[in-house]
Amino acid sequence: RELLEQYKFDADGIPFIKGSALLGLQGDPKWEPALEELVQALDTSLALPKRPLDKPFLMPLEHVYNISGRGTVVTGKVVGGVVKPGDKLVVYGYREPQETVCTAVETFRKLMDEAQAGDSVGV
The missing domain is CATH 2.40.30.10 (Translation factors)
Known part of the structure; x- marks a missing residue:
């Protein structure tokens, strides 16, 4: 948290989740809840960027x-x-x-x- 605060991030507003994706995906009951917590945190913490749909089509x-x-x-x-x-x-x-x-x-x-x-x- 200190490192985030050093770079002016709102450390209190950033969720920290302890877990192992590998072990959770392998079915380890100790780490499966962490995957669910991670998905929930992503769903609630991240806002989708505004897509400029009203602009003309442009694709490099x-x-x-x-x-x-x-x-x-x-x-x-x-x-x-x-x-x-x-x-x-x-x-x-x-x-x-x-x-x-x-x-x-x-x-x-x-x-x-x-x-x-x-x-x-x-x-």
Whole structure:
């Protein structure tokens, strides 16, 4: 707590949970309650960040893949707005801007109805 206070954190407002995630997940009855306490602390202590959904869609590209039978898939983290299949998109880069259409939104091999700010996706 002293270290947190030294860096101007509210140490009294930060939950401390003693436990072993490994042993708790392995079923050790001594540590299972600590996992439940941790989940509860995360649910009550952390506020979700405000996502700028009202902004235009913006996603810096991390990777570009050419997938046979599918076409070009780009991946990245959405930093603003929302994208859905069927949305018109403009890709900006070294060359002239290129217009395209989103045919699918996927995250971790799961098709999504949409992606919004904060999501890491393939489009």
